[in-house]
Amino acid sequence: MSVLTHLQRLEAESIDILREAVAEAQRPVMLYSIGKDSSVMLHLARKAFFPSRPPFPLLHIDTTWKFRAMYDFRARMAAESGMQLLVHINPEAQRLGINPFTHGSARHTDMWKTEGLKQALEQNDFDLAFGGARRDEEKSRAKERVFSFRSAQHCWDPKNQRPELWRLYNARKNPGESIRVFPLSNWTELDIWQYIHLETIPVVPLYFAADRPVVERDGQLIMVDDDRFPLRDGEKPTRRSVRFRTLGCYPLTGAVVSTATTVPTIIQEMLLARTTERQGRLIDHDSNASMENKKAEGYF
Amino acid sequence: MDAATTLIEQDIEKYLIVHQNKSLLRFITCGSVDDGKSTLIGRLLYESKALLEDQLSALEGDSRRFGTQGDALDFALLVDGLSAEREQGITIDVAYRFFATERRKFIVADTPGHEQYTRNMVTGASTADLAVILVDARKGVLTQTRRHSILVSLLGIRHVVLAINKLDIVGYSRKTFDAINAEYRQFAAKLNLDHILSIPLSALRGDNISTISANTPWYTGPSLLEHLETVSIENAGASVPLRMPVQWVNRPNSEFRGFSGRILGGRVRPGDSIRVLPSGKQSNIARVVTFDGDLSEAQAGQSITLTLDDEIDISRGDVICAADDPAGLADQFETTLVWMSEHEMLPGRAYLVKLGANTLGASFGQPKYLIDVNSLDHLAAKTLALNEVGVCNLTLDRAVAFDAYADNRDMGSFIVIDRLSNQTVGAGMLHFALRRSQNIHWQAVEVDKQARSRHNGHKPCVLWLTGLSGSGKSTIANIVERKLHALGAHTYLLDGDNVRHGLSKDLGFTDADRVENIRRIGEVAKLMVDAGLIVITAFISPFRSERQLARSMVADDEFVEIFVDTPLSVVEQRDVKGLYKKARKGELKNFTGIDSPYEAPTNSELHIDTLQLGPEDAARAIVDCLVQSGVLNGSSAASF
Numbered sequence: 001m002s003v004l005t006h007l008q009r010l011e012a013e014s015i016d017i018l019r020e021a022v023a024e025a026q027r028p029v030m031l032y033s034i035g036k037d038s039s040v041m042l043h044l045a046r047k048a049f050f051p052s053r054p055p056f057p058l059l060h061i062d063t064t065w066k067f068r069a070m071y072d073f074r075a076r077m078a079a080e081s082g083m084q085l086l087v088h089i090n091p092e093a094q095r096l097g098i099n100p101f102t103h104g105s106a107r108h109t110d111m112w113k114t115e116g117l118k119q120a121l122e123q124n125d126f127d128l129a130f131g132g133a134r135r136d137e138e139k140s141r142a143k144e145r146v147f148s149f150r151s152a153q154h155c156w157d158p159k160n161q162r163p164e165l166w167r168l169y170n171a172r173k174n175p176g177e178s179i180r181v182f183p184l185s186n187w188t189e190l191d192i193w194q195y196i197h198l199e200t201i202p203v204v205p206l207y208f209a210a211d212r213p214v215v216e217r218d219g220q221l222i223m224v225d226d227d228r229f230p231l232r233d234g235e236k237p238t239r240r241s242v243r244f245r246t247l248g249c250y251p252l253t254g255a256v257v258s259t260a261t262t263v264p265t266i267i268q269e270m271l272l273a274r275t276t277e278r279q280g281r282l283i284d285h286d287s288n289a290s291m292e293n294k295k296a297e298g299y300f
Numbered sequence: 301m302d303a304a305t306t307l308i309e310q311d312i313e314k315y316l317i318v319h320q321n322k323s324l325l326r327f328i329t330c331g332s333v334d335d336g337k338s339t340l341i342g343r344l345l346y347e348s349k350a351l352l353e354d355q356l357s358a359l360e361g362d363s364r365r366f367g368t369q370g371d372a373l374d375f376a377l378l379v380d381g382l383s384a385e386r387e388q389g390i391t392i393d394v395a396y397r398f399f400a401t402e403r404r405k406f407i408v409a410d411t412p413g414h415e416q417y418t419r420n421m422v423t424g425a426s427t428a429d430l431a432v433i434l435v436d437a438r439k440g441v442l443t444q445t446r447r448h449s450i451l452v453s454l455l456g457i458r459h460v461v462l463a464i465n466k467l468d469i470v471g472y473s474r475k476t477f478d479a480i481n482a483e484y485r486q487f488a489a490k491l492n493l494d495h496i497l498s499i500p501l502s503a504l505r506g507d508n509i510s511t512i513s514a515n516t517p518w519y520t521g522p523s524l525l526e527h528l529e530t531v532s533i534e535n536a537g538a539s540v541p542l543r544m545p546v547q548w549v550n551r552p553n554s555e556f557r558g559f560s561g562r563i564l565g566g567r568v569r570p571g572d573s574i575r576v577l578p579s580g581k582q583s584n585i586a587r588v589v590t591f592d593g594d595l596s597e598a599q600a601g602q603s604i605t606l607t608l609d610d611e612i613d614i615s616r617g618d619v620i621c622a623a624d625d626p627a628g629l630a631d632q633f634e635t636t637l638v639w640m641s642e643h644e645m646l647p648g649r650a651y652l653v654k655l656g657a658n659t660l661g662a663s664f665g666q667p668k669y670l671i672d673v674n675s676l677d678h679l680a681a682k683t684l685a686l687n688e689v690g691v692c693n694l695t696l697d698r699a700v701a702f703d704a705y706a707d708n709r710d711m712g713s714f715i716v717i718d719r720l721s722n723q724t725v726g727a728g729m730l731h732f733a734l735r736r737s738q739n740i741h742w743q744a745v746e747v748d749k750q751a752r753s754r755h756n757g758h759k760p761c762v763l764w765l766t767g768l769s770g771s772g773k774s775t776i777a778n779i780v781e782r783k784l785h786a787l788g789a790h791t792y793l794l795d796g797d798n799v800r801h802g803l804s805k806d807l808g809f810t811d812a813d814r815v816e817n818i819r820r821i822g823e824v825a826k827l828m829v830d831a832g833l834i835v836i837t838a839f840i841s842p843f844r845s846e847r848q849l850a851r852s853m854v855a856d857d858e859f860v861e862i863f864v865d866t867p868l869s870v871v872e873q874r875d876v877k878g879l880y881k882k883a884r885k886g887e888l889k890n891f892t893g894i895d896s897p898y899e900a901p902t903n904s905e906l907h908i909d910t911l912q913l914g915p916e917d918a919a920r921a922i923v924d925c926l927v928q929s930g931v932l933n934g935s936s937a938a939s940f
């Protein structure tokens with residue numbers, strides 16, 4: 001047998017992390033955001049525990065503002081994996097009708113996602129949550145641990161993280177504290193797509209180019225996915241062949257003009273276009289260190 | 301346009317086939333501040349085209365704003381993460397970066413070179429196959445260079461690149477390069493570094509990074525990237541005997557019983573005979589199960605699930621080994637220990653050690669010696685402080701399967717966890733097992749009250765509950781013991797049941813007998829405190845002077861008097877056992893509260909008013925009191 005390929009090594013490492021975390025946790029859960037990283041993470045979880053079903057539920061922190069295609073895909077994946085799917089919708093955000101148009105992307109994200117996540121973890125007593133974040137996504141992520149500790153207030157303190165040596169993860173924690181575990185830490189965006197291609201992992205169709213109604217706003221192409229989208233004066237949706245490199249709330253997610261309808265052509269465009277996927281995420285544009293602040297507040 | 305881009309454009313499918321067969325190299329970069337480490341990594345990312353346009357335009361902006369290179373790109377800015385650190389202009393932790401070339405994917409552990417960060421370097425080195433050690437050509441081999449090399453060698457990295465940087469400043473001088481190279485090799489001869497390659501570099505100008513530079517015509521070796529792409533990282537793990545620690549027992553139904561884990565050494569095929577440690581039971585591999593179907597063979601590095609021919613009992617932490625070459629089994633070792641906590645390592649203190657999938661009780665002996673990481677000299681030491689490295693004996697609370705670190709990195713490495721804070725406070729490498737007999741000498745710690753108490757992870761004391769019959773002492777005492785037990789404390793409860801039937805069987809209820817009874821209980825409690833226990837007593841103990849006597853038998857801070865205060869009218873009304881009724885009728889003589897006095901405490905450590913507090917709350921108040929007085933450590937008691 002030969003040297004393992006980089007994807008085989010990444011896969012084996014992720015499975016190792018998933019198993020170790022489950023063995024050490026009392027009530028683990030997998031944060032499932034419906035995107036391609038979640039698809040890969042879910043796929044790896046099914047591999048890790050096969051022939052058993054992954055011994056934890058999936059948790060989607062919903063904002064009610066995801067693309068409709070994402071909700072369809074979510075239902076499909078829950079059925080296919082046979083895992084329990086929990087959906088949490090922050091009742092306070094719902095009551096206040098928080099939306100990205102009137103409240104801005106920062107408030108929207110904070111209320112639906114950051115607060116919603118805290119609520120869901122607390123209500124269910126989850127002490128360990130798998131997340132699909134990768135270290136290559138953003139400069140500040142490069143230092144994130146695989147096992148990342150959160151105080152009882154769900155805060156991340158960069159000074160209070162544990163060194164991780166060899167493949168020994170210290171998952172012990174005090175009551176009330178919780179752990180975020182990132183099995184995809186060492187994957188890059190290219191690794192993710194190559195793996196999706198190699199393993200034919202299903203992803204939301206929005207990643208592939210199709211004619212979609214979009215408006216151009218602040219330099220971004222935003223898809224008008226339902227009639228909650230308030231068109232500004234003179235704005236008129238036009239149909240263009242676009243796809244998404246990252247998926248979130250549809251009013252906050254920029255599309256790219258594309259004709260790529262297969263995974264290889266997506267990779268081709270990605271390698272030739274050479275911009276990072278986060279460019280399409282509006283929350284990152286707020287400030288230089290915004291991702292880090294989000295993390296300190298418990299966004300992840 | 302380069303060949304790769306052409307291929308991407310013309311035949312993406314073919315490109316993908318090439319690219320899914322890349323191997324992976326993990327390396328660490330070490331250098332002192334300002335040697336150019338960040339510049340080098342940024343340059344590697346840039347030259348391997350790991351940077352995308354938006355990152356490049358951000359870099360251009362950052363370079364203008366914060367850069368040190370005038371209008372040119374300042375690559376160092378690419379690799380700074382946390383904003384606080386960026387403001388201070390230093391990197392203070394391990395960061396992982398990724399890039400890929402046509403042949404390999406790379407994971408770079410970026411660690412800073414400051415004196416105090418041995419901890420971070422060791423962390424980064426623990427997963428690395430190769431180390432790039434930076435030297436500033438103007439400064440040559442420095443103390444830090446030696447330290448980085450010694451740590452790299454201690455962690456078992458065999459491949460080193462000596463990156464002699466900033467050669468542009470010394471006019472690309474061959475003489476300078478040769479002198480540094482020679483000096484380094486002379487020093488490195490005493491380290492276990494099999495492969496050393498020195499490369500003349502300018503990270504800033506890009507010389508010899510991805511292509512050979514015209515500025516160093518005298519250099520005939522490969523460029524840095526070329527070397528990283530081709531250096532042979534033979535799957536060392538595959539040539540050793542089979543080791544697979546069981547992480548998770550896989551039981552989807554009663555038909556299937558598999559053992560999931562990652563192979564840490566060797567290979568495995570159906571039919572192979574195996575031995576399970578520590579039980580020593582033997583069996584044969586039935587199947588190598590994966591989601592993608594059964595495998596005919598799996599090798600080190602893969603995560604799989606094994607099933608066996610026999611139904612043998614295996615749990616998490618056990619190690620499945622080659623039957624003819626099993627791992628060692630021991631509970632005492634000589635180790636190299638790297639200390640990573642501000643609280644120094646204390647010989648004899650109770651720690652936890654995680655080794656494979658086992659978490660074990662552990663303690664260390666006094667360091668045999670400390671390793672000066674700048675010179676490899678041995679120094680005497682009593683403890684290990686933050687960032688110190690020493691050779692210490694390790695004792696575990698049970699025997700585990702292991703290999704020497706030199707034979708198998710993953711089977712011979714461990715981390716040390718503080719029992720109370722749960723922080724990772726150390727990391728170590730096993731040298732060899734100690735035979736029992738060897739062990740007698742090193743147990744230099746005198747076994748006294750302090751030593752026992754350290755082992756227990758808490759201080760000993762007496763919780764003396766006093767109060768009327770029926771006031772709730774036993775109920776509360778039992779809950780307290782349960783809570784303490786759950787916290788890992790070592791306890792013993794003395795009450796009427798276990799004392800009156802044995803120790804004080806000969807005593808009645810006269811005042812004299814009551815005094816003698818309390819004296820005996822006090823003496824027993826004292827012995828138990830000496831043994832390191834938290835002793836809980838639940839006796840009426842009505843007389844102040846006897847309670848004072850019991851108090852005087854132990855140290856001042858070891859006696860906690862707790863007045864369980866329920867008024868006579870209430871206990872008499874409750875009268876659970878009907879004793880008050882009997883006493884009132886005169887059927888019981890010398891009954892406290894009726895015809896024998898109860899002297900309420902005036903200066904108890906804790907006064908529990910049972911009309912206000914239920915038994916659970918009372919017990920919690922007592923545990924809280926132990927936390928406040930430092931008997932128990934606060935963090936572990938937080939939930940109670």
Ligand SMILES: Nc1nc2c(ncn2[C@@H]2O[C@H](COP(=O)(O)OP(=O)(O)O)[C@@H](O)[C@H]2O)c(=O)[nH]1
Nearest residue numbers: 333334335336337338339368376466502503504
């Ligand atoms: N002339 C020259 N300067 C360099 C070279 N590499 C780094 N530098 C400069 O040295 C300084 C420190 O570099 P930096 O990468 O921040 O060092 P670090 O502290 O090791 O990460 C910066 O001003 C760099 O521009 C080099 O090869 N030649």
